[in-house]
Each structure stands twice: as C-alpha cells, then as structure tokens.
C-alpha cells in the first residue's frame with residue numbers, strides 16, 4: 001500500500017541547531033497521528049517542512065507517492081494536504097463566512113482573487129456546510145475579531161478542511177482553548193475528519209487529548225523521533241516519560257485518559 005505521507009532522511013538545521021535529524025516516517029491513509037515533544041523538539045519544523053513552509057536541508061517528502069520538496073505551500077494544499085497553525089490564521093476584519101470562502105478559493109486557484117469569493121453560490125453553500133458541520137454557522141456574519149477563542153480555532157480548522165483535503169496537519173489545535181472547551185472542540189474536529197475519511201497528524205502538548213484521540217504517537221526529542229507506536233506503548237516508554245512528558249505515568253492513567 002502507498003503511504004499517504006512518507007519522509008525519508010528528512011533533515012533541517014538552523015546554524016548549529018539540528019531541528020530535524022534523519023526523520024523517517026510513513027503514515028498510512030486514515031491514521032490519526034499525534035506528535036508530542038518538549039519545547040524545541042522539532043515538531044513545528046517537521047510540520048513546516050511537510051507543508052512546504054520550510055525547505056529541508058536534506059531528505060525527501062512524498063505525498064501520495066509524489067515528491068513535494070520545493071513545492072509552494074499553496075501547491076501542496078491543492079494536492080490535498082491542508083494545515084492549521086498554532087495561532088489561527090484568520091482575517092480579523094472579514095466575516096467568518098468571508099474567511100472560509102477565501103480559504104476555499106485559495107485552495108482551488110494558483111492565483112486567488114478575493115473578489116472571486118462573491119457571487120459563487122456553490123462556494124457559499126460549501127462554506128456554510130462546513131461551518132454548520134463545525135457548529136459555528138451562527139457566527140457566519142460576525143467579524144472574526146468578535147468571535148470567542150474556541151470558535152475561532154474551530155473556524156480555522158474548518159477553513160483547512162473546506163477543500164476536502166485527504167490529509168490534515170494541525171499545530172496544537174487546543175492551544176489557547178479553555179479546559180472546558182478543549183474536549184468538545186476535539187470531538188467536533190474528529191467527527192468531521194472521520195466523516196470525510198481525512199488522515200490527520202496533529203502536534204499536541206496535552207497528553208489527555210493525545211491519549212483520547214490518536215491511534216499512533218510520534219514522540220520527538222532534539223530533532224529525532226525517539227518513539228513511534230500505539231499510544232499506550234509510547235506513553236509508557238521510559239525515555240518518553242523522562243524526556244517528553246517530564247514525569248512518570250502508569251498505564252492505568254493512560255487508559256483513564258483515553259476512556260474519559
């Protein structure tokens with residue numbers, strides 16, 4: 001079976017800092033992969049390279065078997081790989097619906113025109129559909145700057161999914177979201193990606209979220225993947241507990257997190 005995403009010998013240095021050291025990963029269609037690691041471990045560097053925002057210093061990246069190193073981020077989006085950012089990338093002065101329509105056009109066209117958003121009923125319909133699916137359609141006419149943080153995150157992720165990508169990368173989807181909002185937010189996102197059959201990879205610091213939503217974990221430390229496997233296996237790995245989580249957790253706590 002062809003992997004949806006494969007990296008071979010992926011490397012990135014910033015001067016003397018090695019942010020990615022020979023990263024070899026293969027992700028199959030339908031997987032939900034969590035990326036964990038302490039600050040500076042190389043998680044965002046990995047996502048930035050895979051989505052075309054940062055050129056690797058060496059190595060290969062294949063999306064559905066096609067080499068994508070050197071392609072622009074927008075070209076990679078059009079191939080079917082979308083992403084969201086740690087801080088939602090929205091136009092604060094535009095309405096929520098306008099933001100989603102801009103995202104749809106950007107995913108469709110090599111040279112998007114903002115004005116192309118208007119007068120196209122099929123795009124408008126699609127944008128409203130995804131806002132409805134994410135439970136935020138009642139904000140459609142609100143300016144993004146007036147929307148609460150949790151809903152803003154959902155809108156950002158809805159924008160990444162609006163073009164029906166086959167793979168979605170999320171950089172800390174629950175960062176800045178309150179404890180009460182984070183599980184409902186992830187439930188909504190996961191229901192949407194399951195419905196669309198989207199393969200997902202997301203960076204997350206919150207181990208409760210990771211334990212509950214992913215089928216596989218990649219643990220990064222100092223530019224390397226130090227563990228790769230099922231959540232139970234990775235979260236109970238001693239090096240991961242020492243270098244990533246910072247404390248010892250027992251398997252029953254992991255199971256509790258997954259079942260909560």
Ligand SMILES: Nc1ncnc2c1ncn2[C@@H]1O[C@H](COP(=O)(O)OP(=O)(O)OP(=O)(O)O)[C@@H](O)[C@H]1O
Pocket residue numbers: 014017018019037038039040041042043044045046
């Ligand atoms: N543009 C840059 N210029 C110089 N060094 C960088 C740059 N981007 C990242 N680095 C360095 O590369 C290493 C990996 O950074 P990266 O942001 O990928 O880590 P991270 O795991 O995403 O951390 P965090 O959880 O804090 O977001 C760090 O040492 C960081 O300082």
